[in-house]
Amino acid sequence: MPYMPDVRSRRDSPAFGPFVPASRYEMICPDIRKKRCQIYSFADLQLGLLPKVLLYQAHFLSPWQRYMQMSSDSNNSAESTKDEEYHTLIKDTERSRGPGDTREFQADTRKLLDIVARSLYSEKEVFIRELISNSSDALEKLRYVQMKNEKIEDSNLDLEIHIATNANKKTFTIQDTGVGMTKEEMVQNLGTIAHSGSKAFLDSVGDSADNGRNIIGQFGVGFYSSFMVGYKVEVYSKSMKPGSVAYKWTSDGTGTYEIAEAEGVQRGTKIVIHLKGDSSEFCVDSFVKDVIAKYSNFVGLPIYLNGKKVNVVQALWMMDPKDVTEDMHEEFYRLIANVYDKPRYSLHYKTDAPVNIRALFYVPEYKPKKINVLTIGDRQQSAALQQESDDNTSPSISLSHQNCCRIALSSELLQDSSLIRKDIPHNLTLSSGKISPSISISPSISVQNFFRTALSSGKISLSIYLSHKYFQEQSKKDPERYDQFYEDYGLFFREGIVTTPEQETRVRLDC
Numbered sequence: 001m002p003y004m005p006d007v008r009s010r011r012d013s014p015a016f017g018p019f020v021p022a023s024r025y026e027m028i029c030p031d032i033r034k035k036r037c038q039i040y041s042f043a044d045l046q047l048g049l050l051p052k053v054l055l056y057q058a059h060f061l062s063p064w065q066r067y068m069q070m071s072s073d074s075n076n077s078a079e080s081t082k083d084e085e086y087h088t089l090i091k092d093t094e095r096s097r098g099p100g101d102t103r104e105f106q107a108d109t110r111k112l113l114d115i116v117a118r119s120l121y122s123e124k125e126v127f128i129r130e131l132i133s134n135s136s137d138a139l140e141k142l143r144y145v146q147m148k149n150e151k152i153e154d155s156n157l158d159l160e161i162h163i164a165t166n167a168n169k170k171t172f173t174i175q176d177t178g179v180g181m182t183k184e185e186m187v188q189n190l191g192t193i194a195h196s197g198s199k200a201f202l203d204s205v206g207d208s209a210d211n212g213r214n215i216i217g218q219f220g221v222g223f224y225s226s227f228m229v230g231y232k233v234e235v236y237s238k239s240m241k242p243g244s245v246a247y248k249w250t251s252d253g254t255g256t257y258e259i260a261e262a263e264g265v266q267r268g269t270k271i272v273i274h275l276k277g278d279s280s281e282f283c284v285d286s287f288v289k290d291v292i293a294k295y296s297n298f299v300g301l302p303i304y305l306n307g308k309k310v311n312v313v314q315a316l317w318m319m320d321p322k323d324v325t326e327d328m329h330e331e332f333y334r335l336i337a338n339v340y341d342k343p344r345y346s347l348h349y350k351t352d353a354p355v356n357i358r359a360l361f362y363v364p365e366y367k368p369k370k371i372n373v374l375t376i377g378d379r380q381q382s383a384a385l386q387q388e389s390d391d392n393t394s395p396s397i398s399l400s401h402q403n404c405c406r407i408a409l410s411s412e413l414l415q416d417s418s419l420i421r422k423d424i425p426h427n428l429t430l431s432s433g434k435i436s437p438s439i440s441i442s443p444s445i446s447v448q449n450f451f452r453t454a455l456s457s458g459k460i461s462l463s464i465y466l467s468h469k470y471f472q473e474q475s476k477k478d479p480e481r482y483d484q485f486y487e488d489y490g491l492f493f494r495e496g497i498v499t500t501p502e503q504e505t506r507v508r509l510d511c
């Protein structure tokens with residue numbers, strides 16, 4: 001029987017390095033084994049049969065987090081021992097007298113608009129994502145109307161989104177050929193904060209087949225993010241209803257707007273943002289291109305920037321795995337990982353019950369020299385980290401958001417999120433991937449809330465579990481290839497074992 005160090009007893013020893021003999025492995029999966037496997041009724045893991053496979057659900061705390069946790073524990077216990085004199089003003093004597101009036105809340109629209117426009121989003125650039133999403137919704141609605149063979153205005157127009165930047169005039173323009181808006185719809189949708197025409201559309205078409213699957217908007221606030229960067233916003237719109245009159249909506253975002261009839265307007269909506277002095281980067285083609293790539297690359301409709309198509313990739317992880325060819329995987333892998341090699345393993349799976357997951361993991365062909373950064377985010381962030389790392393390899397995992405799962409989340413805050421660090425295993429850094437959490441997670445304006453839900457609901461753990469099942473299969477299917485993979489990446493698995501403080505639930509894997 002080969003020697004196996006007792007990780008549990010030695011983990012606090014500073015001299016103990018990330019080494020576990022290659023012949024025996026351990027499995028650390030407290031959440032999956034204790035809770036999620038039960039919740040999702042997975043058969044017990046046949047761990048003893050699996051060579052060289054490690055399933056690792058880490059609750060990783062950095063040394064700094066561990067230090068903070070220890071010091072807060074000791075402070076609490078010191079405070080609780082103090083013997084202080086009891087003093088309180090709180091009694092239970094208050095009661096209401098007689099019937100009460102029911103009133104509606106009042107709101108100062110000007111201030112509310114200011115909060116929505118300036119404080120709801122942490123990054124100015126998300127206004128592009130919001131406006132593209134609105135255009136995408138407008139086009140999806142048009143598709144729906146087309147499917148019903150209803151008559152529409154300008155029926156020869158293709159379904160497209162166009163963006164134009166003008167550095168001389170300092171403007172950002174976005175135009176779509178979607179459903180457009182009538183005067184009443186403009187008043188209702190753009191003149192009423194937190195009224196979502198898209199949500200109303202979804203409610204009106206009901207739950208029938210496929211409709212609404214791609215509709216993104218639902219809170220009725222995204223449009224106002226354009227006032228984060230613009231001192232004036234003009235909206236030209238012509239409804240798809242045959243014979244519609246076009247209108248122009250103008251506002252400076254300080255509480256009032258103007259509506260007037262307009263001419264020379266095509267079916268759909270055109271929004272012109274006159275940029276503030278501190279937002280002039282949004283009239284630079286290359287800057288806008290990067291933002292589109294970051295958030296809206298997978299919108300299922302063509303986006304043109306200054307006349308050139310910029311979103312070229314399909315949301316591969318949303319497709320049926322059997323429809324995705326190896327070439328498509330290669331192209332997609334290169335795009336999300338920002339590398340030029342091939343994926344050595346491509347794991348694409350979808351589950352619909354009991355939870356809905358679309359996930360795509362790639363294990364790069366290259367042999368990493370050092371992987372010690374957990375990157376959750378977009379391509380740009382990965383690229384930034386790559387510059388810092390020795391071997392130009394910083395795999396990334398990104399999660400997508402919204403009903404249709406095609407819009408990427410802002411990821412800056414995820415980078416520092418202790419929640420993410422805690423719940424995503426350290427050794428998951430070995431693969432680049434995309435996980436699309438279930439549509440059963442209610443989308444939330446707060447990105448962080450969304451992630452909290454995604455993580456606590458176990459979908460990410462489940463994805464990790466499934467990915468390890470895949471590796472088990474690979475080890476049987478092509479042991480030689482798998483051995484090479486383990487040779488290249490085994491260090492990070494072993495590092496995962498010794499760097500997790502959660503050593504209580506372990507399963508040994510014999511070879």
Ligand SMILES: Nc1ncnc2c1ncn2[C@@H]1O[C@H](COP(=O)(O)OP(=O)(O)OP(=O)(O)O)[C@@H](O)[C@H]1O
Binds near residue numbers: 176199222268
């Ligand atoms: N390009 C557009 N074409 C047609 N209608 C639009 C367009 N942009 C906005 N609207 C209408 O204005 C409404 C409000 O847009 P807004 O972006 O504020 O919220 P939303 O998209 O409904 O929800 P969210 O806040 O989740 O993005 C939309 O629901 C839609 O009815």
